[in-house]
Amino acid sequence: MKFTLSWLCEHLETSATIEEICACLNMIGLEVESCENRADTLAPFITARIVRAIRHPNADRLQVCMVDIGQKELVQVVCGAPNARAGLNVIFAPPGSYIPGSEITIKEGAIRGEKSAGMLCSLRELGLGNEHEGIAELGEDAVPGQLYAIYADLDDPVIDIAITPNRGDALGVRGVARDLAAAGLGTLKPWLVEAVEGQFPSPMDWVIEDSQSCPWVLGRVVRGVKNGPSPEWLQARLRAVGVRPVSALVDITQFFTLDLNRPLHVFDLNRLKGNQLTICRGEGESFLALDGKEYTLTPEDCVIVDASGVQSLAGIMGGEGSAVTEETTDIFLECALFDPVRIAHTGRRLNIVSDARYRFERGLDQANLPAMLQAATHMVIELCGGEASEVTSAGQEPSWKRNAEIRFERLHSFGGMDVSPQKAGSILHHLGFEQVVYDEANGQAVFSVPAWRNDIAAPFVLDQRPGQDAVKNQKAAEGAREIEAENDLIEEVLRIIGLDHIPSLSLPGASALGGAAVSPLQVRIAAARRLLSSQGLMETIGFSFVSHELAGLFGEIPESLHLLNPIATDMDQLRPTPLVNLFSAVMRNHARGCHTVGLFEVGVAFHEQGQRSVVAGLCAGYSLRHPGGGNKPAELWKAKVYAQSVLEALGLSPDSLTVTLDTPPYYHPGQSGTFRQGPKNILGYFGALHPKLLHEKGIDYPIVGFEIFLDEVPTPRRGRKAISMRLPVLQSVRRDFAFVVSKEVEAQTLLRVVRSAERGLITEVSLFDVYEGDKIPADSKSLAVEVVLQPLEKSLTDAEIEQISEKIVAAVNKAVGGQLRQ
Incomplete structure (x- = not known):
């Protein structure tokens, strides 16, 4: 937006220097891009x-x-x-x-x-x-x-400012002057409109068929005009801001566009056909515009037509067929209000850039059409002569009036600046906001928003999709609008005072020491990644989107995890576990003849309640052939070792873990387990994949896998006392026990019972044999365990060892009904 200092001073009474004006413009958000003095x-x-x-x-x-x-x-x-x-x-x-x-x-x-x-x-x-x-x-x-x-009056600085898309009102010199006056740099001069009485009925009328694109339009005829070069003062003013003078009638419309932010259009009345102009949608016509180019119009474009066809691309550019020339004697002056969205869509589609489009798509004053038409008529008659008809119009003024409320204490709590209600009210008044209600007791006020500020308290677009609660949406939109309206007023006050006047405050530091560079979860992920990589597994990184069919092999797939607009047809589902991606990689290797694969991934799994971080791995096929030996298939225990190693690397003691048999259905029901800490906290799964799943995909060799849920692993406590390491100097004692127990008793339960029999001396308990046969009852099994006794103060005597052995046997008999095998 360009203007000269003298042009600005026609609207602003000020004694400020050009440097002060530029500084103030920058302060109030109208950034000065250049200031050039041709002198x-x-x-x-x-x-x-x-x-x-x-x-x-x-x-x-x-x-x-x-x-x-x-x-x-x-x-x-x-x-x-x-x-x-x-x-x-x-x-x-x-x-x-x-x-x-x-x-x-x-x-x-x-x-x-x-x-x-x-x-x-x-x-x-x-x-x-x-x-x-x-x-x-x-x-x-x-x-x-x-x-x-x-x-030549060229000692007049030209200021060029950048306008943000929401400030369409600042695209006129008067709008810029209004902001400067509110900032205290002068006084805004009154704008007086001299009415021009109509001398005869208008021979041209308006008809609006597309009220959505044009809610209101005015026009009037001026006959007997003489079009020629505009006065030198007008040409000089236009040239100063980079606009080429054309003729008096055209220059008048350009003047109003720049001076008052009101694009106008002038038709040569004698080149129009019929007695009415209609505002409607395009129907595929070809239209020769004033830029000399021909455009094909669509029903998405708003046009102005007469009896012979399209005469103007509404709000963007007029046509050659009705353009004024030096021979023009009668004109029809248009002043309209067009829909910003429609103008923007048409301008982008046709790639037309014009001053009118630039302003209409940012929103214009919705109430000043009559005054603007009177002012333009007066200038036409003053410069070109002629007499004016009565005003003809169609549509009506839009319902633009709205209020905005402000709590003045929010200027401090929200904006960080102490501003008195009187000063805030004065600033808003100078910007055109009129005070409607002032509640001094509660420190708040209600202001009416001026017609030219389309960015203040703008209406919200409601969600009208099927199934949406219209009443609820309406209330939500109104509530959001009230909050946004108050924020708009706060911004206006702070902007005019100057955002650089807000005191700088440092955020309070929680500690003199900086925070951790990585989170506990990131530490765990790194530990798991290092461990599995060191054990020979290869890391993969898979998409969170997988095939709906493949995801169904790994548990239930609720509709809430199905993608409505997937990036590919085979990526239409959020994965329930990274095993889906790993299994897909195994199948690709299988198709290429590579049957021995060890993979892992650290990623996210999704469920109906949200998502969680998972470490998952798969081992497929057989181990490498050793000299003199055969192939060794992937076993359940291999997956368990990987999973337990990860848990230990995350700080969990093996003694705190229990294993149960309740695993998801994609694991082998007899060759899988669940790691738990306590009865409810599931830390992960391990085991062989279900044979049915492998058979369905044509895989005839075993695949074992594991999953560790990082979010479920307890975070180690901070501030615990350091554990003193004390290496034993006495020799340990090892004793073997074989217990006959019911087949329903799990080995994990037996090991826990034995370990708790004498915690001060028993340091390790391990299972080394399981027997079921004719030597014991049919409903029983034999579990053989090795117990390590580690004395700390003195060597154990035979009597003491025998006493501990009796305690172990008694504890097993009491807990699971086990007897020593004879």
């Missing part, structure tokens, strides 16, 4: 008068001019311009001047033998226009020796 570039150039001009003695097309530059002596300049003549006021560039349009530096010298001490310039050579037929001809009011920038 700096034009500083070497001065006005001058040609006193006499004679033909060059050595060149027919050159003239030797004696030029008055406001000094005592005349300066001789050799000039080749055909319009150089005595008495002409011109622009003089002294030696050493840089000519921006030609990119040369003037030097004093001789041209065809005649001295030349400078240059007489055209506007093109100064970078101020395209005129190149000769040197610039200045008016009679030019005084020799005056700076040309001052004479």
